[in-house]
Amino acid sequence: MVAKLTDVAELAGVSATTVSRVINHKGYLSSNTIEKVNASMRELNYQPNNIARSLQGKSTHLVGLIFPTLDSIFFAELTNLLERELFAHGYKTIICNSQGDPKKERDYLQMLGANQVEGIISSSHNLNHADYARASAPIIGFDRYFAPNIPIVSSDNFSGGQLAARELLKHPIHDLVMLTGNDDPASPTHRRVEGFKDILAHKNIQPRIISLAQSTTPTLKLGAIKALLRQTPPEGIFCSDDMTALMVMNVARGLGISIPGDLYLVGYDGVSFIRDYIPQLTTIQQPLPDLAKLSVSLLERRIKDPSEQLSDHYELPVKVISGESC
Amino acid sequence: MVAKLTDVAELAGVSATTVSRVINHKGYLSSNTIEKVNASMRELNYQPNNIARSLQGKSTHLVGLIFPTLDSIFFAELTNLLERELFAHGYKTIICNSQGDPKKERDYLQMLGANQVEGIISSSHNLNHADYARASAPIIGFDRYFAPNIPIVSSDNFSGGQLAARELLKHPIHDLVMLTGNDDPASPTHRRVEGFKDILAHKNIQPRIISLAQSTTPTLKLGAIKALLRQTPPEGIFCSDDMTALMVMNVARGLGISIPGDLYLVGYDGVSFIRDYIPQLTTIQQPLPDLAKLSVSLLERRIKDPSEQLSDHYELPVKVISGESC
């Protein structure tokens, strides 16, 4: 059996209280006692039981991350950064990938409560606001509105859309398409569409907005892109994420459409994978590390003081990463 | 304050035991009592406290995943699949990305113990075997040897190396390079090198093995690949992962080396991202979903019966995904 506090106490010839005090550096302890206890802990290879500690009142230092999937490089990198940041702040990360399944998401939300997580960062899209409003732990919405008083962290999506438009308009073109993944007008990411349209409106250009539901499989997406490029190829495309842009590049190459030249292309996200492996893509970069840091720091503030009033929305600036595609 | 079991009991006018019995479907309960209790739980929005439950003896249903990073698409997809599988088996997933930092990994290993996780799946490379042998929970090594009696789950790396060699040898070439990420001869992934060499040896071909340490940054890797392709370009390259192969494709394109033709290229992993977004790459596909399922099912067997004797090594077959690069 694994050693417990009382075993250590017995071996060291002191009370359980004293051992606990040594572990938690609390109260007055003689160096002699401390040494004895430490030796006993070493001898028994003692590991405090966090479960018991939490029950007693200590916090769990657990944080839940609710995202749709890790198959998307964007969420993978984000999760990676959040995990790092959370670890640096002393939290452990439970991942909850809803895979677009509302039932799974609800189960997870409930489970996180049952497991006494101290906070939640979520970007999932399946549940209604009431589900989130009821959650016991503080929540930060990543690129996502949940309920009043649940702060949103996002890139400046509107500016991002504007930047993309400006990039495309550097060329003398006007038949433009935007491929977007999310058509919920309440979603912060929808602001990308608005920013894009905003700039084009000044030039009296009306882009075609093609919305591929977030649940679209790659194959379906491929079909849609092929159809677009074959039947009514535009002169410029703005994709609301880099993976879609990458697919456009592939399809274009297959069809003999050259980028740039025949077609100009701008993506969105600018994750490090794209910068390292697909540098030819021009894209709008979100400051992912900063977004992760901000999310964690806001969450921590809410954990420390649940009543602290935070802003509704934190927007971080984006920038253009110039490749060759536009 | 959030409702607890005793609050429910009080409201329903029964004892705590009875409430617990209702929750756990244990013992004889009148349907009347059950209804009363359920109503009270609903009214108070009661959520059982898993911490208290675990302390009492119930298991935590927590599993830890120790991997180097999520920035690599391979680990991201693997983590995604494992999380799904674990969820389906009733487990929650704590992610522990060591980021190549032995200290972080040791901290995590210790933390997982303290948090009473029921099992660990790990593919991290930083700790010595003793650290893992000491862990309290059962462990499955993914593509990684840790200690005797810790089973390894991997693809058939040797056959994978052989397949890659055979693919390249379909063309009349003999100046071959293998770019590998891990040069630890004890690692299961090193078998890819051996399988590759094995086939080539029959043809009296001695490939150049270039090992880019796993910690290499993309920039350094890019430099190495550029140097290779510029100075002593081979006729064929086998990369031990798809991301490196993707980088080779990019560099080659930049240098005007055409793939296939001037250079034949085979990758390894065949994650779904590659199949969906870089279909032109010929690669050796690991059966990732099966590997995830197998890992979880082995782990569960060990959890249910820690003394169950498992094999040392479970190897799942790989297959060639034919693109245009070879």
Added chain:
DNA sequence: AATCATATGTCAAACGTTTGCTATATTTTT
């Protein structure tokens, strides 16, 4: 009418910690 099985529910101990209170010994201040 005594016995047994079946329902229904309560008591209190236990899980492994932490902590407020208390007790004693030692040192410092008056």
Added chain:
DNA sequence: AAAAATATAGCAAACGTTTGACATATGATT
């Protein structure tokens, strides 16, 4: 030399749940 402050450590209750042992009521079987 008394009072006060400081140092040291133990007792027992508490955290929220589960569960074995026990108590009682009801009905069925002898």
